Amino acid sequence: MRDIAIVAYQQTDSVSDAGAVNEVELIMPVLQRVYKQVGLKSAQDVDFVCSGSCDYLQGAAFAFVAGVDALAAVPPIKESHVEMDAAWALYEAILKIRMEQADSALIYGFAKSSPGELPIVLSQQLDPYYLAPLWVDSISLAAMQARLMLDRGLITERDMAEVVSRSRRNAMNNPHAQLSGDISIEDILAEETYLSPLRKADCSPISDGASAMVIATVEKAKEWGLPYAVISGIDHCIETHNLGMRDLTDSASTRIAANRAGMNNGVVDVAELYAPFSHQEIILSRALGLDKHTVINPSGGVLAGNLMMASGLSRIGEVFNRIVSGEASRGVAHATSGPCLQHNMVTVLEKAGDA
Amino acid sequence: MANLAAVVGIGQTKYTKERGDVSIAGLVREAAVKALDDADLTWDDIDAVILGKAPDMFEGIIMPEIYLTDALGCNGKPMLRVHTAGSVGGSTALVAASHVQSGMFKRVLTVAFEKQSESNAMWALSNPQPFSTHLNAGAGGYFAPIIREYMRRSNAPYDVGIKVAVKDRLHGARNPLAHLQKPDITMKEVEESFMLWDPIRFLESCPSSDGACAMVIANEELATKSPKPPAWIRGGAMRSEPTMYAGREEVSPQAGRDCAADVYKQAGITNPRKDLDCAEVYVPFSWYEPMWLENLGFAPEGEGWKLTMEGATSLDEGGDIPWNCSGGVLSSNPIGASGMIRFAEAARQVRGDAGAHQVEGAKLALGHAYGGGAQFFSMWVVGSQKS
Amino acid sequence: MSDEQDVITSIKSPSYLKYNFTAGAAPARFLTQIKKGVLTGQRCPKCSAVYSPPRGSCAACGVPTEEEVVLSNKATVQSFTIVSIPIPNNPIEPPYVIANLVPDGSNISFIHLLSECVNAEVHIGQRVTAVWKPEAEWDYAMDNIRYFTPIDEPDVPVDKIGKLPVTGWEG
Numbered sequence: 002m003r004d005i006a007i008v009a010y011q012q013t014d015s016v017s018d019a020g021a022v023n024e025v026e027l028i029m030p031v032l033q034r035v036y037k038q039v040g041l042k043s044a045q046d047v048d049f050v051c052s053g054s055c056d057y058l059q060g061a062a063f064a065f066v067a068g069v070d071a072l073a074a075v076p077p078i079k080e081s082h083v084e085m086d087a088a089w090a091l092y093e094a095i096l097k098i099r100m101e102q103a104d105s106a107l108i109y110g111f112a113k114s115s116p117g118e119l120p121i122v123l124s125q126q127l128d129p130y131y132l133a134p135l136w137v138d139s140i141s142l143a144a145m146q147a148r149l150m151l152d153r154g155l156i157t158e159r160d161m162a163e164v165v166s167r168s169r170r171n172a173m174n175n176p177h178a179q180l181s182g183d184i185s186i187e188d189i190l191a192e193e194t195y196l197s198p199l200r201k202a203d204c205s206p207i208s209d210g211a212s213a214m215v216i217a218t219v220e221k222a223k224e225w226g227l228p229y230a231v232i233s234g235i236d237h238c239i240e241t242h243n244l245g246m247r248d249l250t251d252s253a254s255t256r257i258a259a260n261r262a263g264m265n266n267g268v269v270d271v272a273e274l275y276a277p278f279s280h281q282e283i284i285l286s287r288a289l290g291l292d293k294h295t296v297i298n299p300s301g302g303v304l305a306g307n308l309m310m311a312s313g314l315s316r317i318g319e320v321f322n323r324i325v326s327g328e329a330s331r332g333v334a335h336a337t338s339g340p341c342l343q344h345n346m347v348t349v350l351e352k353a354g355d356a
Numbered sequence: 357m358a359n360l361a362a363v364v365g366i367g368q369t370k371y372t373k374e375r376g377d378v379s380i381a382g383l384v385r386e387a388a389v390k391a392l393d394d395a396d397l398t399w400d401d402i403d404a405v406i407l408g409k410a411p412d413m414f415e416g417i418i419m420p421e422i423y424l425t426d427a428l429g430c431n432g433k434p435m436l437r438v439h440t441a442g443s444v445g446g447s448t449a450l451v452a453a454s455h456v457q458s459g460m461f462k463r464v465l466t467v468a469f470e471k472q473s474e475s476n477a478m479w480a481l482s483n484p485q486p487f488s489t490h491l492n493a494g495a496g497g498y499f500a501p502i503i504r505e506y507m508r509r510s511n512a513p514y515d516v517g518i519k520v521a522v523k524d525r526l527h528g529a530r531n532p533l534a535h536l537q538k539p540d541i542t543m544k545e546v547e548e549s550f551m552l553w554d555p556i557r558f559l560e561s562c563p564s565s566d567g568a569c570a571m572v573i574a575n576e577e578l579a580t581k582s583p584k585p586p587a588w589i590r591g592g593a594m595r596s597e598p599t600m601y602a603g604r605e606e607v608s609p610q611a612g613r614d615c616a617a618d619v620y621k622q623a624g625i626t627n628p629r630k631d632l633d634c635a636e637v638y639v640p641f642s643w644y645e646p647m648w649l650e651n652l653g654f655a656p657e658g659e660g661w662k663l664t665m666e667g668a669t670s671l672d673e674g675g676d677i678p679w680n681c682s683g684g685v686l687s688s689n690p691i692g693a694s695g696m697i698r699f700a701e702a703a704r705q706v707r708g709d710a711g712a713h714q715v716e717g718a719k720l721a722l723g724h725a726y727g728g729g730a731q732f733f734s735m736w737v738v739g740s741q742k743s
Numbered sequence: 744m745s746d747e748q749d750v751i752t753s754i755k756s757p758s759y760l761k762y763n764f765t766a767g768a769a770p771a772r773f774l775t776q777i778k779k780g781v782l783t784g785q786r787c788p789k790c791s792a793v794y795s796p797p798r799g800s801c802a803a804c805g806v807p808t809e810e811e812v813v814l815s816n817k818a819t820v821q822s823f824t825i826v827s828i829p830i831p832n833n834p835i836e837p838p839y840v841i842a843n844l845v846p847d848g849s850n851i852s853f854i855h856l857l858s859e860c861v862n863a864e865v866h867i868g869q870r871v872t873a874v875w876k877p878e879a880e881w882d883y884a885m886d887n888i889r890y891f892t893p894i895d896e897p898d899v900p901v902d903k904i905g906k907l908p909v910t911g912w913e914g
Contacts, residue, residue, distance in 0.1 A: 002459050023767025025799040029807060043805050050596075057418045060762035062411040062480045063441060066728055070598050070798060073805030077611035080596035080732075081447055084412060084419060084439035093436065093451055099458035100358040116762040125758065126418040130379055133417070134756040239425045239435040257432065339422040344435065376752055416758050474753075482830070487766035487774060487883065491854045493830060493841050498854075500824030501843050508867060508901075553841075554825035598802030602792035602850035602905065 003099050006222035006229035007350070009038040010318030012212040015179040015306025018115040019209035024059065024067040027211050028111050032071055035107070035213040039227060043073040047215065048103035050080040051094045053087030053110040054310045057122055068111065079103065086110060087212065088313030088336035088346050092235060094216060104221045110311030111211035119207050119309070126339065128242060140204055140278075142340045144196045146249045147280040151198055155250055156283055158198065162189040164279040165202045165304060172301025179206055179306035203279040205307035212311040214318055219353075230324040230350045234262035237346035239339070249341050252288040258347040259289050259333070267351070269295045270329035273316035275337045277303050284342065285335060295333075299323065313337065317348050324352050360742060361456040362579035362586035363703040364463075365395025365572035371535035371688035374473035375566040380415065381427035384469050387568035388428055391465065395572045396583045399429035402572070403461045408438045408448025408468040409692030413480035415471055428467060440594075442638070442727025444468065445569065445695025446734035449723075450592045453573050453736070457589070462575050468697075469568035470690035477564065477691065493553075496561065496641070498729065500553035503643040506607045507555065512646060512661035514555075518546045520642035521560045521686060523670045528683020530671070530712040535565040535688040560642040560686075567690035569697045576742070587703035587738040590720070591622030599729040612651040612726065615733040620653070623720070623737035629654045629668075632737075633718040634678045634705050636698035638725045640685045645669065649679075652724065671713065681705070681713040695725030699736055706740040766883075769797040769808060774883040776811070780875060782888070784849045786810040795849040796885065815847035815909050816873040818891060819899045822852075825862050840865050844891055846873075848909030858890035868904065870896035870912065 011034040019027060036042065044050050050072060054065045065082050072078060079102075083089045087110025094106035120138035127133045150156045163186055172181030184202070195201040222229040238254035238261075240247050247253070259265070272295050276282035282304075286297055298304075300319040303312045313336025320332035330352045338344040367390025369375070375383055384407075392398065405428045407421045417423060421437040428435075440447040445468040452466035482492045491497075506512070525541045528534035541559075549559035579586040595615035597604070616628070625631040637652070639645045649660030649669070654677060667673030671681050680686070682701040685694050702723035704710040710718075720739045726732060766774055769785060773796050776783045784793040785808035787801030794801065797808050823842035829835070840862055843852035857865060859874070871891040881887045897914030899907065 021765045021768050021771045023765075023770065023799050026767050026769065026807065029800060029805065032805070055412075055419065057412055057760075060760065060764070061485055062413040062483065063728070065439070066441060066599065066731075067798070069596055069731070070800045070802040071805055072598075073803065074597050075601060075610075075803040077595040077597040077609075077614050079594055081438065081451065081594060082440050084437055085421075089436055093438075093454070096451070096454040096458045096460065099460060100454050102358065102454075116764055117760060122760055123418070125416060125760075126422050128423045129415070129417045129756065130754065134754065237434045238432060239421075239430055241426050241431045242423050243426065254432070338419070343422060344425075416756075486764040487770060488885070491830070491833075491841065491856065491885070493826065493854060497824060497826060497830075497841050500826075501822030501841070504824060505822045505867070550827065551825075552827055554827075556824075600794075600798070600851050601801065601803040602790070602794075604851075 004219040005095050005098060005216055005232040006219045007214060007216050007232065007321045008222050008225060008227045008229045009035050009215040010321050011035040011038060012177050012315055012318065013210040014177045015208040015210045015308055017179060017207060019113055024064055024111060025070045027113065028068055028071040028109060031211045031213045032109065035215055039215050039225060044078055044107055045073060047105040047107045048079065049094055049097045049106040050078055051090040051106065051108050052082050053085050053090040054112060055084055058112045058114050058117060058309055060117055086310050086313035086336050086338055088317060091214065091314060091317065092237065095235060098218060105215065105217035107213065107215055108314060109211060109213040110314045112309040112311060113209045114207045114309050115209050139340060140196050140199065143278040144199045146341045147198050150250050150280050153250060156280055158190060159186060160283060161203055161279040162186040164282045165189050168298055168301045168304040171299050172305035175300045175305060178301050179208055181301060181305055199278065205277040205303045208306045208308050210308040210311065212308060212315045212318060214314055228325040229353055230321045231353060232348060233351045234349040236261035239344040242343065244341060250284065252284050252342050252345060255285055255288045255335065255345040255347060258345050262347045262349045264333055264347060264349050267331050269331060269333050271296045271299060271320055271323050271332040273298055273300060273319045274335045275303055275313050275316050277307055279304065281342060313346065320350050324350055358457040359459045360576040360588065361453050361573050362588045363571050363738065364574045364579050364582040364586050365391040365397065366700045366704060367391030367394055367570040368533050368697065368700065369567045370533050371565040371567040371690060373565065380471050380474065381424060383471055384424055384467050384568045385427040387570040388465060388467055391570035391572050397572060401463060402429065402465045404434040404455055404464045405430040406436045406438065406448055406452040406455065406464060406466040408444045408696065410442065410444055410470055411480055414475035414477045440727060440732045442691060443695050443725040443732040443734045444727065445693050445697060446699055446723065446725030447594055449571065449696050449699040450594060450734055450736060453589050453592055456573050456575050463578050464573050465570060466573065467568060467570040468693040470692040471566045472564045472690060473566050496553035496556055499641055500556050502606050503555060503641065506643065506647050510658045510661055515543065516646055516661040516664055517560045517642040518543050519664055520645040521546045524680050524684045524686040526672050527681050527713055528687030531683050534683035535563050556641050562640040562685045562689040565688045565690045567688060567693050569693045569700050571700055585707045585740060587706045588742050590737045590739045591619040592736040593618035594734045597731050599731055607647060608651045609730050611731060612733045615735050616652045619735045619737055628652060629677050632677065632720050632722050634681060634715040635722040635724065636682060636701040637679055638685055638695060638698055639680060640689065642686060645679060671715065678715050681710065681715060695734065698725055699723035703738045706738050767799045769799045772811065773797050777885065777887050778881055778883050780878065780881060782814045782816060782846060782873065784812045784814050786812055792850040793848060794851055795846055796853055812848055814849055815911060817911055818844040818846040818871050819904050819907065820865065820867055820869040820871060821845050821904050822867055823857065823865050838862060844871065845905045847907045847911050850905050855888065856890040859892040868898035868901060870894050
């Protein structure tokens, strides 16, 4: 099976409201930057394009079609789309490369979450007969999960605040971060709860933005002469939709995906985990069995800025950045979808081997 | 080289205006179980599930794979949901096939569906957007002017669309699964039906259907062991182009031509009309048959309508290149599933499994789907032989 | 409670979601001009094609359209259809004509209504002009132009549709 290399990654700033910017205007700048990083002129210069987005975030059916206007798709291109985080678009692109219908691919994800009330919008992801009519928003579901953790003595509020404090501090090194700064655990604990037991700080913000990545076979990456990281394993796994039928204090599917992706075949220097709520970072790092050696969310994670439909791809991009910079030799990136970590993807990245 | 893959099981629900007896989960499970039974397999034999459907706004369920994982036996496995507008059923099949063709999976299940009776597709398609700078006239309002331009260029007689409307419903009458069952349909009945968007009449348009279609796709080793003949995937291709740009050719989109050229090259087809035994092509408005006959290289430019009028695409008239023997989109249209139904029906033909709408001895068949402003195309060629 | 209960076969679950829409930057510029009664397009800096209404990019080149171009109120029918069913949320009475129109100075068409015309006489290449609502009713909306109506000018040959300058067409 062909080895896959990540050769470029770019992200827009994560902002609370991108303002008068439509989908194509949101995407074009980040695509231009990722082309420049590789030395390409347009999507014509890669063999396949795949994107991830969700119409309901913008409130317009076919919002993703507007994205095609950013690609210079004349003459026509090989292009596809998933109504999921772009991490899954990356997955589709890897299949394409491995079946040898492409040697390179452009992947991008984008969303404007600001137009709608995101937690309420996400309630409509739920079972349409039994759950969606209850309009249980995504924060309330996460809050119930956090309550389970606390009541079972698996975490403390201090543990949650520690995740927030560390994320915000790490985000000070992330030029794209939306929320960053030095905020102490005590300051966080002093805040009133928002949706008990969650404080506002325990929840990722609402963000607008986009991210893009270029991947290729290792041969192609060498041909382009670009620094690259190898995807040595990638897998994803979904669990039952019924919240009462799975252990919400654990993430079994993340563990399964990590095992199948070969995460434990080596040391994990860095892990970027898609944890939209502080307690979920703890669930994920335990499910992955991460120890003190692993730096978790050096980018600040999504608590610092949550680009819906692009954050999963961004976690992979952040690990890629740290590998090509030499900061890490091996890392893991996690993406999630659905309520309370129902569907999880784990990608293992390694530094380029010797030529 | 891509690994070989084949369709080893197909399941479809009966297409109908309203399936009031099943939930959405029940609908997709029904098709999936039929596909597993057809392949003589159980849920445990499936490594991954790939789901496809049209915009979430139709049924109002955001990212329905999250809800449907239980119904599709996917817990503990990978699940992917493809969305490429109207071509989605086809793209989903291609993405599912790529799971196997990449060597990463041995056997996968793919399902596409639409429960239009529980949705409001009309609303979702024409929902006025604030600050929208264009009038939204629905699918017919978009396609009718393009059809009119085709009629002007080709000088086709006025009743070509009528003939297709009759042919596809007569084909549908051979297919017990088809939504519209009109064995007694006549040219006169179609001609006299209400003119919706001139020149498209009511009976020249597709119905609105509930339905799901599923396939099991396996690698060479497993397909060879399959109890029924597999449909070998001999080629697959996708192309996209923008909805609007200066000078865009709308009647015969470049993306369709390029996609066809790619899939023909993979399958070793140089003369589609001769090399293929039949085709399942996405024709939602009857005039799209002559237009696609040209776009897909079955007829020279301006002459697609001649093939239709001479009966070349009709099973009942003994045509040499029957199109849409299943009844096509004109007989059943659960939007998100329609593309996959075309791909599945092409596979049924080369498995010798198409019942009363079987083309005798079919060995090579084309499945085609398109979507958006006729800008997203996906196609595959399946055969009774590996090469 | 009765012993026999009706089997529930469906539920109605109304959905209400609130969105704060913003127009994109390019459409916003277009709408600002439309509010003043001016029809504009935007030119692609790479291929020079003029898009009206602009959607944010030249789709062929994948770059933002920039230079604003004032267009004529006159346009040519690129294609059309006569519609017999109502448009949701639109008061217009069937049968009415919807046409793909290219305003002089633009290179792509947009869909709009034709009215004050004989439906059966509408044809490809026909010359039409915009009929605006009264100025007091103008908003940030394309329907400031109520419809287009035929004018007495020679038809445009098919190969010239979409290529006329803003100064128009003499025949």
